[in-house]
Amino acid sequence: MRTLLVLLDKEFRQFFRNAFLPKMVLMFPLAVMLIFPWTTTMDVHHVNISIVDNDHSQASERLINKVRASDYFTLSNNAETYSMALENLEKGKVDVIVEIPKDFEKDLENGKPEKVSIFANTVNAIKGSLGSQYMSQTATQSIAELYKEKGVSFSSARVSVQYRYNPTLTYRYFMIPALMIMLIIMICGFLPALNIVSEKEIGTIEQINVTPVNKFTFTLAKLVPYWIMGFFVLAVAMIIAWLVYGLIPAGSIGAIFLGAALAALSMSGLGVIVANNSNTVQQAMFVMFFFVMIFVLMSGLITPIESMPSWAQTLTYAFPPRYFVDIMRSVYLKGTLLSELWVDYISLAGLALLLDLLAAITYKKQE
Amino acid sequence: MTGFASFVKKESLHILRDKWTLLIILIFPIVELLLFGFAISIEIKNINFAVSVPHRTEAIRKQVEQISSNPYFTFRGYISGNEVDKELRSGKSDAVVEFSKDNSVLIALDASNPNKAMEGAGYLQSILMSGNSNASETTSNLSSIIPETHMLYNPQMNSAYNFVPGIMGLIFILICAMMTSVSIVREKETGTMDVLLVSPVKPIRIIFAKMVPYFTLSCINLACILFLARYVLKVPMSGNLGGVIGISLLYLSLALALGLLISTVTSKQITALIISGMLLLLPIIMLSGMVFPIENMPAALKPLTYIVPARWYISAIRKLMIEGLPFKYVLKEFSVLLTMTLFLVALALKNFKDKME
Amino acid sequence: MKENIISIKELCKNFGKFKAVDRITFDVKRGEIFGFLGANGAGKTTAIRMLCGLSYPTSGSGTVAGFDVMRNGEKIKHHIGYMSQRFSLYDDLTVYENMKLFGGIYGLSKMQVERRSVEILNQLQFKSEINTLVGSLPLGWKQKLAFCVASLHRPEIVFLDEPTGGVDPVTRRQFWEMIYKASSEGTTIFVTTHYMDEAEYCNRVSIMVDGQIKALDSPAELKKQFNASAIDEVFRSLARGAKRGE
Numbered sequence: 017m018r019t020l021l022v023l024l025d026k027e028f029r030q031f032f033r034n035a036f037l038p039k040m041v042l043m044f045p046l047a048v049m050l051i052f053p054w055t056t057t058m059d060v061h062h063v064n065i066s067i068v069d070n071d072h073s074q075a076s077e078r079l080i081n082k083v084r085a086s087d088y089f090t091l092s093n094n095a096e097t098y099s100m101a102l103e104n105l106e107k108g109k110v111d112v113i114v115e116i117p118k119d120f121e122k123d124l125e126n127g128k129p130e131k132v133s134i135f136a137n138t139v140n141a142i143k144g145s146l147g148s149q150y151m152s153q154t155a156t157q158s159i160a161e162l163y164k165e166k167g168v169s170f171s172s173a174r175v176s177v178q179y180r181y182n183p184t185l186t187y188r189y190f191m192i193p194a195l196m197i198m199l200i201i202m203i204c205g206f207l208p209a210l211n212i213v214s215e216k217e218i219g220t221i222e223q224i225n226v227t228p229v230n231k232f233t234f235t236l237a238k239l240v241p242y243w244i245m246g247f248f249v250l251a252v253a254m255i256i257a258w259l260v261y262g263l264i265p266a267g268s269i270g271a272i273f274l275g276a277a278l279a280a281l282s283m284s285g286l287g288v289i290v291a292n293n294s295n296t297v298q299q300a301m302f303v304m305f306f307f308v309m310i311f312v313l314m315s316g317l318i319t320p321i322e323s324m325p326s327w328a329q330t331l332t333y334a335f336p337p338r339y340f341v342d343i344m345r346s347v348y349l350k351g352t353l354l355s356e357l358w359v360d361y362i363s364l365a366g367l368a369l370l371l372d373l374l375a376a377i378t379y380k381k382q383e
Numbered sequence: 384m385t386g387f388a389s390f391v392k393k394e395s396l397h398i399l400r401d402k403w404t405l406l407i408i409l410i411f412p413i414v415e416l417l418l419f420g421f422a423i424s425i426e427i428k429n430i431n432f433a434v435s436v437p438h439r440t441e442a443i444r445k446q447v448e449q450i451s452s453n454p455y456f457t458f459r460g461y462i463s464g465n466e467v468d469k470e471l472r473s474g475k476s477d478a479v480v481e482f483s484k485d486n487s488v489l490i491a492l493d494a495s496n497p498n499k500a501m502e503g504a505g506y507l508q509s510i511l512m513s514g515n516s517n518a519s520e521t522t523s524n525l526s527s528i529i530p531e532t533h534m535l536y537n538p539q540m541n542s543a544y545n546f547v548p549g550i551m552g553l554i555f556i557l558i559c560a561m562m563t564s565v566s567i568v569r570e571k572e573t574g575t576m577d578v579l580l581v582s583p584v585k586p587i588r589i590i591f592a593k594m595v596p597y598f599t600l601s602c603i604n605l606a607c608i609l610f611l612a613r614y615v616l617k618v619p620m621s622g623n624l625g626g627v628i629g630i631s632l633l634y635l636s637l638a639l640a641l642g643l644l645i646s647t648v649t650s651k652q653i654t655a656l657i658i659s660g661m662l663l664l665l666p667i668i669m670l671s672g673m674v675f676p677i678e679n680m681p682a683a684l685k686p687l688t689y690i691v692p693a694r695w696y697i698s699a700i701r702k703l704m705i706e707g708l709p710f711k712y713v714l715k716e717f718s719v720l721l722t723m724t725l726f727l728v729a730l731a732l733k734n735f736k737d738k739m740e
Numbered sequence: 741m742k743e744n745i746i747s748i749k750e751l752c753k754n755f756g757k758f759k760a761v762d763r764i765t766f767d768v769k770r771g772e773i774f775g776f777l778g779a780n781g782a783g784k785t786t787a788i789r790m791l792c793g794l795s796y797p798t799s800g801s802g803t804v805a806g807f808d809v810m811r812n813g814e815k816i817k818h819h820i821g822y823m824s825q826r827f828s829l830y831d832d833l834t835v836y837e838n839m840k841l842f843g844g845i846y847g848l849s850k851m852q853v854e855r856r857s858v859e860i861l862n863q864l865q866f867k868s869e870i871n872t873l874v875g876s877l878p879l880g881w882k883q884k885l886a887f888c889v890a891s892l893h894r895p896e897i898v899f900l901d902e903p904t905g906g907v908d909p910v911t912r913r914q915f916w917e918m919i920y921k922a923s924s925e926g927t928t929i930f931v932t933t934h935y936m937d938e939a940e941y942c943n944r945v946s947i948m949v950d951g952q953i954k955a956l957d958s959p960a961e962l963k964k965q966f967n968a969s970a971i972d973e974v975f976r977s978l979a980r981g982a983k984r985g986e
Contacts (some may be wrong), residue, residue: 022844026833033832033873036654044662051687052669055680062678114530132530146498148532149505155530174487175511177504179494180471187497198665206661210653217652219826226792226822227845228814295403298565301656302407305557306415308664313419318674320499322429328422346474349495356473382813383795 019229023237031241037207045199045249049192049256056191063147065089066101066110073121075162079132082158083114088150105137112136112147114155124162132159181266181350192263193344194317196253197279201311201337204246204280206304209287212238213300216291231379239284239372246280247273266351274354275343278364282336285371292378311337336371339364386584390592394566398596405600408562412554412604413611419550420616425674430503433459433476435467437484450480450510467491478503480511547612548700549673552693554608555601555631556638556667560659562597563642568655571646587732594639601635618704626703626710633720634696640727641692647734667693695719745770745897745928746791751800751809753786760786762951763800768930768944770896773923775939776932777971778948779979784932785825787948788901791930792822805896818846821890825902828886831875835861838874839889846893853892860888880911884918891922898922900931904938916941939971947978954978 069076084091095101104110113135123130132155136148182189215221257263294300315337332338339360346352451458459476470476471493481489490507494500570576579589612618645658671693688694699716702708746768753761761783768774778784789795791804793813802809805819829838843853861867891898904912919929939945939959946956966974
């Protein structure tokens with residue numbers, strides 16, 4: 017125990033004497049939390065629409081005006097023909113083309129609707145799918161109105177929609193917990209790994225290996241500072257989320273920190289495993305980078321896990337951050353109880369245990 | 384052998400002798416490209432929904448069937464009215480359709496992911512509005528006027544198309560920057576930099592000698608990635624291959640210059656690696672347009688995106704590879720990247736000279 | 741007759757086909773200053789790492805401070821101190837912080853560490869630098885302090901791997917005075933070096949060539965044996981057939 021304390025004392029002194037690290041650990045989360053939530057919009061505004069009006073009737077004019085009036089759409093110059101509209105789409109000036117068929121008004125009068133066509137540029141898949149959906153809803157609505165005036169009514173059930181937990185549909189709120197997780201992944205993953213391999217590369221690790229310090233104590237002394245850092249960073253991030261974005265956890269803060277603790281334990285365990293198997297900081301960094309990239313892009317932080325093919329979804333069961341993402345978002349945004357998330361917690365704890373055991377086992381004091 | 388050439392040889396030997404690192408540098412980008420290319424999709428592919436009803440009528444059962452016939456919706460079961468909150472909160476369902484006695488319907492959605500909620504709402508609404516209606520001769524079914532939607536260029540919504548440029552932009556710049564910066568800083572740390580500087584070869588040439596093998600490695604990476612993107616991920620190279628290669632080579636040079644710049648601001652390997660690998664990762668993911676569309680960002684932040692090199696590269700690659708546009712459409716991106724590269728090189732060299740004095 | 745504190749038999753270390761240490765056999769008596777000589781690349785560092793529990797022997801047997809080198813490497817570490825040529829103290833910690841760290845690791849109480857540190861620094865007339873970062877000290881002082889830290893906990897054996905490399909002659913002299921003092925207090929000193937003149941300071945000396953021990957005796961005996969006036973000459977006659985080395 018005394019050995020552990022003495023080692024921790026060393027680690028903290030070295031950390032604070034470093035010219036770069038303490039500043040980085042403070043500034044990086046600040047910058048991330050202050051800037052990136054503003055960039056994470058999946059909201060679709062300013063979908064550029066080009067309408068090809070083959071009918072040139074009052075009815076088609078009404079439809080066009082409806083689109084013009086909408087906030088979501090920006091009506092660019094209406095093209096004469098489909099091929100002209102397509103050219104604009106190719107140039108990136110138009111996202112969605114709407115083609116109103118010839119005899120649109122006539123068919124309306126006859127009660128035999130000719131369908132309007134919507135073409136979406138899906139190179140940017142979000143704009144494509146959402147843009148075309150909005151367009152479809154808008155068109156449907158206005159066509160129904162037109163029909164109503166002619167005396168044709170479409171019966172529909174009274175359907176109302178209630179958006180819970182994020183009634184303003186602010187995408188930022190969805191991403192802020194994700195950013196916090198990314199910070200923890202990086203700080204608790206990269207830093208311990210680099211620290212250990214650095215000692216290996218410089219040679220100071222030998223001086224420890226030749227002492228009776230047992231490897232568990234040594235590994236623990238290397239990890240504890242970074243767990244503390246992880247908590248610190250999370251706390252800073254949560255405060256900023258509250259002060260700047262007005263987002264406070266709907267659920268228990270204890271549940272959040274428990275999840276964070278387990279995530280920090282897992283990531284740092286992985287970091288140590290990588291460090292124990294690397295000889296240079298370059299190797300360690302590249303390998304950790306490989307893992308961090310995969311975790312950041314495939315744990316449901318930015319794109320949904322359910323959207324992945326099933327083989328990929330199965331793969332994610334091995335990713336500690338995957339569980340943390342679920343925990344964070346559920347507790348922060350929905351107020352989910354710890355008991356309702358027990359599967360996530362247990363899985364995360366299991367992974368943490370496994371990784372930390374491997375971390376201690378793979379450390380060799382004697383080769 | 385000229386001084387320059389012998390330095391290039393030395394650098395190449397360094398790299399070749401570190402087999403592990405070499406393997407990592409060549410294999411990882413490939414693995415990641417394949418993983419992300421096949422796995423990542425922004426589409427909402429599954430929405431779990433539950434239904435709460437006072438009585439299970441035939442009409443309602445039909446509607447539930449209709450909804451679940453859509454492969455993107457999974458029916459979780461019937462729940463009672465007071466379980467709705469728990470169902471959504473625990474994440475078991477993303478939406479709950481509550482039928483009330485007076486035939487009105489409430490769609491309660493978990494809007495923590497607003498996009499998912501909106502897509503779910505949209506689809507559920509259209510089904511529920513057209514169904515359960517007492518359609519007769521005087522009233523028709525709404526589904527007859529819903530427009531036909533066609534997706535262009537990406538009919539299967541194969542998101543690989545969308546992500547490959549993004550992944551290329553991300554991987555190239557970070558790996559190159561990391562490789563170059565750490566290699567230069569390592570010489571500083573071990574003291575061998577002084578030995579190099581004392582040689583008759585001009586410092587600039589030493590630095591460029593370092594970049595040559597890494598440039599070569601990156602080109603090998605580029606070739607592998609383009610090959611895989613085309614033949615394995617089936618991204619169309621409908622545009623000109625020459626343009627893609629040209630702008631990629633420029634981007635690689637930019638990345639190397641960035642690595643060089645990073646190496647001038649620190650003398651510790653760890654710092655160089657943290658800057659090039661960790662600090663740059665998030666800005667590139669967030670600000671390059673690879674995931675989040677730039678057009679939607681607040682006006683105040685858009686200038687920030689202009690200085691992210693990946694933004695220009697990804698935009699250019701999308702136009703060239705996916706939309707198949709001729710090169711003249713990416714002249715803007717090309718010139719911006721060129722300017723950035725020259726600027727970075729100039730800044731790096733200036734720093735390098737200053738530090739030496 | 742003092743007992744053996746290190747007893748090694750046919751110890752080997754192979755890296756693939758390369759025999760870094762090739763069946764060495766020797767004993768070191770308690771309280772001795774034992775010199776482990778050889779050219780660079782002869783295998784000295786590899787050998788010493790096996791004795792300290794840093795490296796597993798490929799074959800052979802031996803005990804250090806009564807513990808088996810094959811199986812009880814960890815137990816050995818309680819009884820030894822070590823100082824390597826590459827490094828020994830943390831550059832970004834002060835002199836005192838280094839002592840506190842290693843003292844604590846070896847089980848010294850805070851008070852003991854304080855007392856010993858002050859004692860040592862006073863002896864070296866270095867007390868004023870107690871709060872200086874080791875990184876800013878000249879090499880000679882670093883080496884001397886490293887030796888002090890290695891013996892802070894008064895171990896039975898102190899292993900020194902090329903302790904005087906790159907250091908000026910005056911400092912080298914001071915270093916050896918510290919070694920003598922430690923030896924007189926009962927500590928066994930196992931020192932490797934490629935400075936042949938330092939051999940004269942040892943009780944006994946072994947000379948390693950190409951991974952094997954080609955000579956082992958007191959400096960005086962060796963000179964007689966090889967008809968040489970300095971250990972240097974002894975070494976050169978042995979090294980003539982050497983395949984590894986400078």
